[in-house]
Amino acid sequence: MRLNNVKLSELGQGALQELFESELEKVIENINDINTDPTKKRKITMTIDIKSDEYREIIFADAKVKSNLVSMDSTGIKLFNIVDENGERVVNELRSGAKGQAFIDDDGSIKNDDGSDIDEKSKTKKTSKVHQIYR
Numbered sequence: 001m002r003l004n005n006v007k008l009s010e011l012g013q014g015a016l017q018e019l020f021e022s023e024l025e026k027v028i029e030n031i032n033d034i035n036t037d038p039t040k041k042r043k044i045t046m047t048i049d050i051k052s053d054e055y056r057e058i059i060f061a062d063a064k065v066k067s068n069l070v071s072m073d074s075t076g077i078k079l080f081n082i083v084d085e086n087g088e089r090v091v092n093e094l095r096s097g098a099k100g101q102a103f104i105d106d107d108g109s110i111k112n113d114d115g116s117d118i119d120e121k122s123k124t125k126k127t128s129k130v131h132q133i134y135r
Helices: 008-032 120-134
Strands: 043-052 059-068 079-083 089-093
Touching: 008 043, 008 059
Parallel strands: none
Antiparallel strands: 043 059, 079 089
16 A cells, blocks of 8 residues: 555645644644643644545545643632612622722722722712721
């Protein structure tokens, strides 16, 4: 038997090579994603299903290329579940790290624990109530 002009990179007029390169690009992007572990293994699998006609003269091949990527790292999220002054249940993301704690946002503004803006009036009201309690 002699294989004449059967090169993997030329099968299907280069389609198999293109499929491989496309999956390789996905793998490289996954490695470069800062949300994935760069040291974990990724895999590219090439499957070629082959069958013949009943006379064994024509061989049919169906090729697939797929990649197994590393999933993104998980991220912890804190939500607080409270009842507001109207008795309605409200769920907000806890952005500050601790309930009731203000924080400085990326833009330098001071925010409530749920990420909403702190206005000056509410700060003075809260302060005056605290002073009234301790007097």
